[in-house]
Amino acid sequence: MITKSNHLSASLSEALVQQNLEGAYARAHAVRIDVSQNEREAPEHRHRKGQLVMALRGGVTCRVPNGMWMVPPHCGVWVPGGMLHSNVATANARLFFLFIEPDVTDLPSRCCTLSLSPLVRELIIELADQSTVAKANADTIETLLLSALPLMPIEDLHLPLTNEHRLDRIASALIEDPSDRGTLSDWAKRVAMSQNSLARLVQQETGLTFGHWRKQLQLIIAIRSLAAGATVQQVSGDLGYASVSAFITMFKKALGVSPAKYLNRLDN
Template structure:
C-alpha cells in the first residue's frame, strides 16, 4: 500500500513510531510490494481495501475490517487485491508492549477502527492521545479461534477466480463458467482447488461468503440484508450455512461486537 500523511507521536511518551494513512491503486494499477523486512513491528489494517500478505509460512487474506501484526525482521510481501483505504502503524521495538513473535491476524472491531481513525488525524499534542493510544494497543488482540481462515491458492489460474470472488462474494458463477476465464478445464480447476486450499471450490467460496458476512454483521448490517449481499437468496439458507461454518448464529455477531 502507498502510504502518506505520516504523523509522529512524541517518541519519549509513545511506543508508536509512526501512523500512516494508506490508499491503494494509482492510475488503475495494483500496489504490489516484494518480499522485505522491517526493523520494527508493524500493524497493517484495511478499512475498505482487500489485501493479501505472504509470509514464509502462509498467505494471509485481509478483507475490510481485518488487520495483521508483523513482528520485526519477519520477511513478508503484499499486494492489494481490491482498491480501498487502510493504514499502517510502526511500533518502537524497545517500547512496544505487544510481544508476539509470529505473524498474527487481528479483527478490527468498531471501537478499534474509530481509535485508529482518531490517531490518524489527532494532533500529537492532543491531551487525549496517550489514553487513546493505550486503549488502542489493548484492543489489538488475535482473531478469535472461530474466525474464518481463508487459504489463498498460489496457482495463477485459481488466483484469477479467487480474487474475483473476494471482490464480489455474491458471484453465483460455478467452475464451469470460470474455466473459460482461467483457460483451464473444470476437472483441472477442481483438482487444484482441493490440492491448494484443502477445500472444494464450493467450500472455499462458502468460507469467503461467511467471512464477508461476519464483517457486515459486525458493523450492524441486518441479517437478511447481509444474506443477500453475500449471495444467499433465502435468509434461512444463509443462517443454516453460517451456523455450520462458525458454530454460531448470525445474530451473535450483531450483538457481541464491541
C-alpha cells in the same frame, strides 16, 4: 514506499510520516484515521515496523501475497514488519494503526486477525491521542499493550490466496462477483481443467476444498458488508443465496452465531 492515490492512501502516508517523526524511538506508536465519502484503498506497500490495523467502526480487508484478511469492528489485523500488503476500508471506517518495533513482543510471524479485548482497544485509542498522553503514561501504555497483544485470540477470517494463475483467475472473478453460484464443474470448464484436477489443485494450493474456499470468501465479504451497514437481506442477495435463511445458516455454521449476534458481540 507508500504512493498517494486517494484519500485513504494519502492519510496512511501522512500517518506513516507522523509515525516516523513522533514514534521513531517508541516501542509502539498509534495513529488514528477516519475514512469518509467513498470506499478507499491503500495500495501495496511495506514498512520496517510491524503494523496492527484496528477497526473501531466499519471494516477493513488486508491483502498480502498469500491471503486476504478481514478486520471487522473491534478486531485487528496483524501484519509483520517487511511484509507487502494493501488495505481496503469501508466508507464508514474509523481506523487505528499501531506500529510496533520488531522483536519487542511475541506476536506471530505471519499475518492474522486478532480479536481485541476492550482493554487493548482502549489502550490503542489512548496511545493514538499523543497530545494528551504524557511520556511516562505512554511508556506504561506501551508496556501493557506489548504484554496483552500476544494473548489475544486469533479469528479465522482468512482467505488463502495463491499465485497459481487459474486459481487467481477464479478468486478474482468471485471477488468481483460473489453472487456467482457456479459449481466446481462449471469453474473447471472455465479454466480448461477436469473437475477432479481442479479439486486437487485447490486443495494443494490452499489447504481447503473448493466449497470451503469459496465459503470463506463469502464470509469475509459478508462481514465486510455488514460492518459497512448493509442489511442481512442485502448481503444475502449480493452473495447469491436463494433465501435469507440459507445465508444465516451458512454464517452460523461458520462462526457459531447469527450475523446480528456476531456484530452485536463485536460492539461489546
